[in-house]
Amino acid sequence: MIRPARHFLWLFAALLVTTQPALAVLPDEMLANPVLEQRAREISKELRCLVCQNQSIDDSDADLARDLRVLVRERLVAGDSDQQTLDYIVDRYGDYVLLNPPLKPETYILWGSPFFLLIFAGVGVFAFYRRKKNDAVTNSPQALSDAERRRLDDLLRPSQD
Amino acid sequence: MIAELGHFALILLLALGCAQAVLFCPVRMAFFRPIKLASEHGEILAQLSPEKGNAGFEADKGQTARLLWPLPVMICLLAFMAQGALIYSFIISDFSLPLVADYSHSSTPLFYRISAAITPENCAILLWISLTALASVFFWVQSHLSQRIQNTDTTLAVLGLIMALLAASAIIDGNPFLRDPAPPLDGMGFDPLRQDVLTLIHAPLLYAGLAALSVIFATTFAALPRAQLDRVWARQMGPWAVSAWLFLGAAILTGTYRSYIEQGWGQWWYWDVVENAVLLPWILATALLHCLTALEKTEALKPWTALLALSAFGAGWFGMFLVRSDWLGPLPAALIATGEHATLLIGFCIVMGGAYFLFSRTAGQLREAADFSFLSRESGLFINSVLFAVAAAIILTGTVYPLIVRWIGDSIVTVGPPFFVQALLPVVVPILLVMGLAPSLRWRQDRAFSLAGRLKLPLIMSAVITLFVWMRHINASPLPLLGIGLAAWIVTASIADLWERLRRNRDQSGTKYRNIARLGPHYTGMTLAHIGMGLLVAGASASTLWQEEIVLSARSGQSIEIGPYNLQYEGVALLPGENYATRKATFILYQNAQPLGQLSPEVRYYPVRGVETIEADVWHSRDGDLHVTVGERAEDGGRIVNIRFFPMMSWVWAGMIIILIGGIMSVFMRALLFFKKNEGPTQ
Numbered sequence: 001m002i003r004p005a006r007h008f009l010w011l012f013a014a015l016l017v018t019t020q021p022a023l024a025v026l027p028d029e030m031l032a033n034p035v036l037e038q039r040a041r042e043i044s045k046e047l048r049c050l051v052c053q054n055q056s057i058d059d060s061d062a063d064l065a066r067d068l069r070v071l072v073r074e075r076l077v078a079g080d081s082d083q084q085t086l087d088y089i090v091d092r093y094g095d096y097v098l099l100n101p102p103l104k105p106e107t108y109i110l111w112g113s114p115f116f117l118l119i120f121a122g123v124g125v126f127a128f129y130r131r132k133k134n135d136a137v138t139n140s141p142q143a144l145s146d147a148e149r150r151r152l153d154d155l156l157r158p159s160q161d
Numbered sequence: 162m163i164a165e166l167g168h169f170a171l172i173l174l175l176a177l178g179c180a181q182a183v184l185f186c187p188v189r190m191a192f193f194r195p196i197k198l199a200s201e202h203g204e205i206l207a208q209l210s211p212e213k214g215n216a217g218f219e220a221d222k223g224q225t226a227r228l229l230w231p232l233p234v235m236i237c238l239l240a241f242m243a244q245g246a247l248i249y250s251f252i253i254s255d256f257s258l259p260l261v262a263d264y265s266h267s268s269t270p271l272f273y274r275i276s277a278a279i280t281p282e283n284c285a286i287l288l289w290i291s292l293t294a295l296a297s298v299f300f301w302v303q304s305h306l307s308q309r310i311q312n313t314d315t316t317l318a319v320l321g322l323i324m325a326l327l328a329a330s331a332i333i334d335g336n337p338f339l340r341d342p343a344p345p346l347d348g349m350g351f352d353p354l355r356q357d358v359l360t361l362i363h364a365p366l367l368y369a370g371l372a373a374l375s376v377i378f379a380t381t382f383a384a385l386p387r388a389q390l391d392r393v394w395a396r397q398m399g400p401w402a403v404s405a406w407l408f409l410g411a412a413i414l415t416g417t418y419r420s421y422i423e424q425g426w427g428q429w430w431y432w433d434v435v436e437n438a439v440l441l442p443w444i445l446a447t448a449l450l451h452c453l454t455a456l457e458k459t460e461a462l463k464p465w466t467a468l469l470a471l472s473a474f475g476a477g478w479f480g481m482f483l484v485r486s487d488w489l490g491p492l493p494a495a496l497i498a499t500g501e502h503a504t505l506l507i508g509f510c511i512v513m514g515g516a517y518f519l520f521s522r523t524a525g526q527l528r529e530a531a532d533f534s535f536l537s538r539e540s541g542l543f544i545n546s547v548l549f550a551v552a553a554a555i556i557l558t559g560t561v562y563p564l565i566v567r568w569i570g571d572s573i574v575t576v577g578p579p580f581f582v583q584a585l586l587p588v589v590v591p592i593l594l595v596m597g598l599a600p601s602l603r604w605r606q607d608r609a610f611s612l613a614g615r616l617k618l619p620l621i622m623s624a625v626i627t628l629f630v631w632m633r634h635i636n637a638s639p640l641p642l643l644g645i646g647l648a649a650w651i652v653t654a655s656i657a658d659l660w661e662r663l664r665r666n667r668d669q670s671g672t673k674y675r676n677i678a679r680l681g682p683h684y685t686g687m688t689l690a691h692i693g694m695g696l697l698v699a700g701a702s703a704s705t706l707w708q709e710e711i712v713l714s715a716r717s718g719q720s721i722e723i724g725p726y727n728l729q730y731e732g733v734a735l736l737p738g739e740n741y742a743t744r745k746a747t748f749i750l751y752q753n754a755q756p757l758g759q760l761s762p763e764v765r766y767y768p769v770r771g772v773e774t775i776e777a778d779v780w781h782s783r784d785g786d787l788h789v790t791v792g793e794r795a796e797d798g799g800r801i802v803n804i805r806f807f808p809m810m811s812w813v814w815a816g817m818i819i820i821l822i823g824g825i826m827s828v829f830m831r832a833l834l835f836f837k838k839n840e841g842p843t844q
Contacts, residue, residue, distance in 0.1 A: 026792065030712065048577060114585075
């Protein structure tokens with residue numbers, strides 16, 4: 001077994017040579033124009049980091065995400081609109097890069113699911129109350145018949161003796 | 162040698178789990194007795210008639226459990242033996258076990274070796290089995306202490322089946338105790354992202370939640386054949402339902418806080434599979450908890466409560482399967498082809514298929530004892546729980562959709578956070594609206610006019626608060642504003658209802674003072690949880706609305722202003738850690754020229770896996786969270802620093818903690834109520 005303390009020499013050496021970018025957005029990528037930079041940030045939030053799970057490129061420290069961020073800014077500086085920039089990237093990487101899945105035949109069921117589920121639940125709740133109401137009508141106590149009423153009166157009448 | 166002992170314990174556990182499933186099952190008697198009688202009378206069909214109890218089940222009075230109680234205890238001991246053997250193998254770094262070689266390293270500190278033995282998904286199944294076995298022993302104790310529990314035998318039989326299936330999955334899908342004939346010299350190392358106390362706490366909380374859900378599932382399953390979902394059942398389920406909800410909630414809190422600290426950008430919810438796998442059973446447990454309240458009070462909503470009780474466990478199991486199998490990861494097709502984790506999926510299909518089949522056969526016999534009108538507390542609880550179930554269904558759809566599309570079509574899609582936010586909005590808004598409303602509703606029947614009178618004040622107050630915020634931030638996007646309005650509605654309505662009840666209680670009891678203890682922890686727990694939820698929604702909305710961010714390249718001595726604070730960057734030191742090296746930055750925090758404290762975010766380098774991790778440092782205060790991370794050296798020679806100020810973020814954490822405190826109060830109360838001898842009405 002190697003004791004941890006032995007590691008530190010080469011550990012430090014390793015630390016000094018690593019050059020992975022650690023934070024998501026770095027100052028050297030940022031654009032000088034704050035309006036353009038803000039637009040770039042908004043677009044970045046819509047795009048998926050291809051090698052992560054459900055992280056946007058704005059949130060990711062992967063190299064690929066950094067490349068995409070730089071690409072977004074290049075397109076914006078070149079004068080593209082937000083939509084053109086998104087289209088440019090979707091053309092190259094496919095719909096897979098969009099965190100917000102676009103409406104197309106493959107996603108009809110996905111986007112339809114909230115409406116379908118809500119309607120389904122609504123119908124279920126409606127049917128529940130409907131049935132409950134019917135049950136209440138059929139199960140509600142019947143009025144006393146004349147014979148029952150006479151018998152009840154007899155029972156309630158104070159006894160003579 | 163110890164590992165072999167663990168292996169033996171695991172196999173024995175599988176056998177004993179099967180034995181428990183068979184021996185405790187009352188169907189056995191229903192099967193055997195007719196055959197014996199039939200040989201005497203030659204009337205097979207007559208003996209299977211429903212007079213023997215519905216669907217051939219006999220009355221279950223727990224005789225087997227009284228006789229064979231060592232069986233569940235034995236299974237529990239074996240499960241902990243297997244778990245202990247795995248932990249021991251991790252502690253001594255026995256790299257001939259593939260799991261140890263994959264998740265540990267000789268340089269991993271002792272504490273994290275234990276963590277590595279239970280937190281990675283592939284190791285955690287033993288923890289899951291152990292806690293389920295422990296829960297079944299607790300259930301046995303509960304039924305032993307209280308004479309009122311029904312169907313003890315059947316419940317233990319179902320739990321035995323669940324444990325046997327999990328053990329089978331552990332043995333077949335990836336046996337942790339099979340030795341590698343050519344062990345590596347050293348391991349691959351523990352995942353640095355998990356190297357934290359919070360991760361170690363997270364795993365037992367999550368599996369304790371699932372274990373409590375499995376008891377709920379088994380109890381419901383056992384009660385279904387003879388439709389015994391009555392008040393006694395609801396009261397017996399109470400402590401289990403609250404503790405499942407509590408454990409899962411605490412697991413969500415620890416997981417969330419961990420990703421808040423570990424990711425460099427202060428986001429805390431990504432809607433990824435791991436998070437959704439915990440969120441789904443939690444949502445269903447929340448719905449179940451609300452329905453149980455109605456059932457306990459008025460014996461209403463029986464079939465719906467049973468369906469939720471079954472589904473909550475199903476969601477937990479399916480979620481664990483998705484996380485473990487990694488089917489939503491990069492290479493699902495290959496995994497499906499090799500049938501990896503197939504046993505876990507088959508087990509899920511057996512258990513849930515059986516449960517839903519039984520439910521479909523017996524749901525018609527569950528009679529609603531109570532009648533309630535559309536405007537009543539029961540309705541509030543019912544409609545909210547339906548909305549919870551819809552939310553869970555939407556999340557499930559969004560989570561598995563990429564997989565389905567890949568299966569049936571060639572294309573791949575991403576379902577990211579924007580989808581979940583948009584799709585859940587039409588469900589969450591009504592949930593929050595009803596949440597403020599429902600506690601003020603009367604049981605059975607209420608009048609719209611008097612309800613409006615009671616809720617007039619909270620309605621006006623929340624409208625005023627929303628208007629005030631909107632005036633101050635006229636350009637704010639509508640979503641956070643809506644969130645703040647709803648949060649104000651929940652908090653004010655909860656407080657108004659609390660005040661009203663205190664007043665009524667004081668008038669009834671004839672005392673002079675308002676006494677919160679008289680309302681009972683049951684009600685207090687609920688109110689606390691609702692107020693906590695309101696704070697959480699408010700904090701989450703406000704922190705997105707007013708978030709401030711600064712990214713810059715800082716030099717030592719530089720002063721940075723953000724929010725109400727002033728941060729002075731001191732510098733970075735290169736320091737050795739236990740099994741990593743760290744670049745630790747120092748910031749001194751000032752407010753109004755007064756030093757408040759020191760913040761030291763780090764970048765850690767773990768040489769074994771060659772991974773860098775970001776450890777943010779956060780200053781929590783009433784105003785909000787100051788979230789500071791550092792990165793590389795910038796090209797101009799400074800240090801890249803990322804500072805975010807999330808106003809009111811502390812409300813999110815405080816809200817979550819208050820929700821959990823509400824749950825803890827309620828679980829103690831329910832446990833007390835259950836063991837109390839007299840069956841008085843509950844508050």
